Amino acid sequence: MNHRTRVYDSIFEMLPGEENPSPMVRIGKMNPAPAFELYAKLEWLNPFGSIKDRAASEMIRDLESRGELRRGETRASGRGIVEPTSGNTGISLAAMASAKGYAMRAVVPQKVPLEKRVLLRIAGADVDVINDQMCPSPGMGEGSIGIARSYAKAQKDHYVMPNQYENELNVAAHVRTTGPEIWRQTEGRITHAFVSLGTAGTAMGLSRFLKGKNPAIRIIAVQPSEGHDVPGLRNKSELHVTKLFDEKQIDEILEIPFELAYTRVLELCRTEGLFAGPSSGLIYEGARRVLERDTKQKGVGVMMFCDNVFKYVSSMVRHVPGLGEE
Amino acid sequence: MSSYAYPEVLVETDWAKANISKPGIRFVEVDVDTKAYEVGHIPGAVGFNWQTQLQDQVRRDIVSKEEFEKLVGGAGITNSDTVILYGDNNNWFAAYAFWLFKLYGHRDVRLLNGGRVKWLAGADLPLTAEKTAVTPTAYRAASADESLRAKLLDVIEIARSSSRPSNLVDVRSPDEFSGKVIAPPGMTETAQRGGHVPGAASVPWARAVNQDGTFKPLEELKQLYLVEAKLNPGKPTVAYCRIGERSSHTWFVLKYLLGLKDVRNYDGSWTEYGSVIGVPIER
Numbered sequence: 001m002n003h004r005t006r007v008y009d010s011i012f013e014m015l016p017g018e019e020n021p022s023p024m025v026r027i028g029k030m031n032p033a034p035a036f037e038l039y040a041k042l043e044w045l046n047p048f049g050s051i052k053d054r055a056a057s058e059m060i061r062d063l064e065s066r067g068e069l070r071r072g073e074t075r076a077s078g079r080g081i082v083e084p085t086s087g088n089t090g091i092s093l094a095a096m097a098s099a100k101g102y103a104m105r106a107v108v109p110q111k112v113p114l115e116k117r118v119l120l121r122i123a124g125a126d127v128d129v130i131n132d133q134m135c136p137s138p139g140m141g142e143g144s145i146g147i148a149r150s151y152a153k154a155q156k157d158h159y160v161m162p163n164q165y166e167n168e169l170n171v172a173a174h175v176r177t178t179g180p181e182i183w184r185q186t187e188g189r190i191t192h193a194f195v196s197l198g199t200a201g202t203a204m205g206l207s208r209f210l211k212g213k214n215p216a217i218r219i220i221a222v223q224p225s226e227g228h229d230v231p232g233l234r235n236k237s238e239l240h241v242t243k244l245f246d247e248k249q250i251d252e253i254l255e256i257p258f259e260l261a262y263t264r265v266l267e268l269c270r271t272e273g274l275f276a277g278p279s280s281g282l283i284y285e286g287a288r289r290v291l292e293r294d295t296k297q298k299g300v301g302v303m304m305f306c307d308n309v310f311k312y313v314s315s316m317v318r319h320v321p322g323l324g325e326e
Numbered sequence: 327m328s329s330y331a332y333p334e335v336l337v338e339t340d341w342a343k344a345n346i347s348k349p350g351i352r353f354v355e356v357d358v359d360t361k362a363y364e365v366g367h368i369p370g371a372v373g374f375n376w377q378t379q380l381q382d383q384v385r386r387d388i389v390s391k392e393e394f395e396k397l398v399g400g401a402g403i404t405n406s407d408t409v410i411l412y413g414d415n416n417n418w419f420a421a422y423a424f425w426l427f428k429l430y431g432h433r434d435v436r437l438l439n440g441g442r443v444k445w446l447a448g449a450d451l452p453l454t455a456e457k458t459a460v461t462p463t464a465y466r467a468a469s470a471d472e473s474l475r476a477k478l479l480d481v482i483e484i485a486r487s488s489s490r491p492s493n494l495v496d497v498r499s500p501d502e503f504s505g506k507v508i509a510p511p512g513m514t515e516t517a518q519r520g521g522h523v524p525g526a527a528s529v530p531w532a533r534a535v536n537q538d539g540t541f542k543p544l545e546e547l548k549q550l551y552l553v554e555a556k557l558n559p560g561k562p563t564v565a566y567c568r569i570g571e572r573s574s575h576t577w578f579v580l581k582y583l584l585g586l587k588d589v590r591n592y593d594g595s596w597t598e599y600g601s602v603i604g605v606p607i608e609r
């Protein structure tokens with residue numbers, strides 16, 4: 001493994017960590033407070049295309065080390081993974097499981113973009129698409145989580161469920177990799193981390209690591225408005241499904257009209273050359289709001305740009321007039 | 327624990343676990359997501375599909391008495407069996423099936439408190455993908471008890487009357503109630519107009535349940551329906567939603583947990599009311 005020449009023996013060696021951090025790129029024209037150093041951390045440059053490579057690799061390694069996974073004569077005769085996912089965790093898990101010879105079943109809500117559902121299949125996953133948007137309401141277990149849990153319970157011999165919504169490793173992955181990367185990349189100068197909330201693994205892990213280094217570092221989360229269409233993210237009303245979320249670990253949560261995620265994606269692409277996806281667009285909007293409160297402020301902020309826009313072409317066409325060909 | 331008006335219509339997961347495959351006790355799963363049963367169910371449970379088995383496939387109506395007999399008898403259930411219903415989304419469609427079982431006079435039918443979500447959460451509660459073997463029975467249903475059902479004309483009469491409270495409960499989401507949307511996103515059954523029946527109180531159905539899927543305690547339910555929504559327990563009460571399923575859940579709460587005397591489910595609900603020419607609508 002040689003991160004200098006970037007020649008590797010296997011794709012797994014490219015997984016991010018302190019010695020091989022995902023890049024950070026400084027925001028130029030789109031930074032409203034020029035004295036504040038605002039960076040985007042480009043998670044789509046991880047080997048399987050998103051921030052979820054971190055949690056997924058941690059969880060799969062753990063399952064392997066505990067002997068929970070088994071290769072079969074045929075894929076169906078072994079013991080593979082079943083996971084509820086909005087796409088990215090599933091894509092990372094599926095790619096790694098396939099490369100290691102395990103089966104993978106992804107249970108995804110219907111609102112997950114077509115691109116991600118197809119990518120899951122390309123990566124070798126069986127995909128169950130679940131309609132769980134009928135009448136979302138507090139207290140209701142999410143359909144995709146229930147179905148994944150059903151596979152793991154009813155077919156124990158064939159499936160194990162890492163469960164990113166409850167698995168502490170989803171937090172630990174960021175304590176082990178993302179946090180130390182940022183600390184080193186900013187030489188300990190970071191003052192603000194801008195994150196989104198899906199499973200809340202990123203937010204909780206970064207909070208734990210960074211506040212451990214310096215309690216004054218502010219962890220700022222964004223949430224899309226209710227009824228949103230930003231895959232991977234949750235409004236606060238949907239956060240009860242993740243057992244990892246603890247509001248006390250976050251300094252501020254900004255609610256942002258979800259359509260702005262798509263507007264900002266365009267600007268980031270066209271102004272900064274950053275092909276960021278909608279959750280990054282929303283995070284950028286959050287950072288911008290914080291900086292606009294005082295455009296003279298100084299500091300060092302890192303925004304987690306979780307994945308790129310390629311997986312959201314159909315969503316972009318839906319939300320941005322004039323992009324399609326109709 | 328507060329005592330509901332008819333506590334015998336609810337069973338807890340512990341009780342259910344202890345009574346799996348006991349003769350005379352039959353579990354029936356009814357889900358919104360009709361795939362869920364096949365992926366895994368309580369051992370010995372049969373699954374009913376609300377789209378193809380609980381409604382008439384030609385007319386817009388509940389299944390006929392004859393079809394209901396065929397369905398229940400075909401599932402190996404006898405008239406004297408205790409039927410335990412459970413399902414996803416906090417027993418939403420299981421409650422609809424409960425309403426049908428009551429409507430067709432089944433003597434002993436109960437809901438599994440917490441439904442599928444609570445069952446899945448219990449580490450020691452078994453789930454299987456194995457097909458349940460059944461021996462068909464000659465099940466006999468009673469004629470439909472129409473006193474459990476509100477019809478369009480009943481609801482129009484309530485809408486036109488100025489008497490308040492009207493004791494109509496709209497159990498849909500706030501956006502459906504306000505007319506901002508006609509149906510939740512992605513739904514095919516919808517109405518021509520958005521809004522609600524004049525005089526209806528808005529109490530989204532899921533407010534009756536806790537985070538773990540179980541029903542809220544009596545005092546909280548009283549607060550919700552009798553104090554906040556101001557329902558008068560002495561008056562006939564009607565619950566409605568979009569297609570009559572979510573409202574069965576509230577119907578169950580009002581009739582069996584709170585013990586209101588005359589509660590009816592308006593199964594035509596908003597898809598019917600919101601499409602009728604000339605009826606009053608409020609936004």
Ligand SMILES: Cc1ncc(COP(=O)(O)O)c(C=O)c1O
Nearest residue numbers: 088198199200201202232279306
């Ligand atoms: C595109 C995207 N952005 C953000 C997130 C949120 O990350 P986390 O689950 O760590 O809160 C996810 C994860 O689900 C995601 O897929």
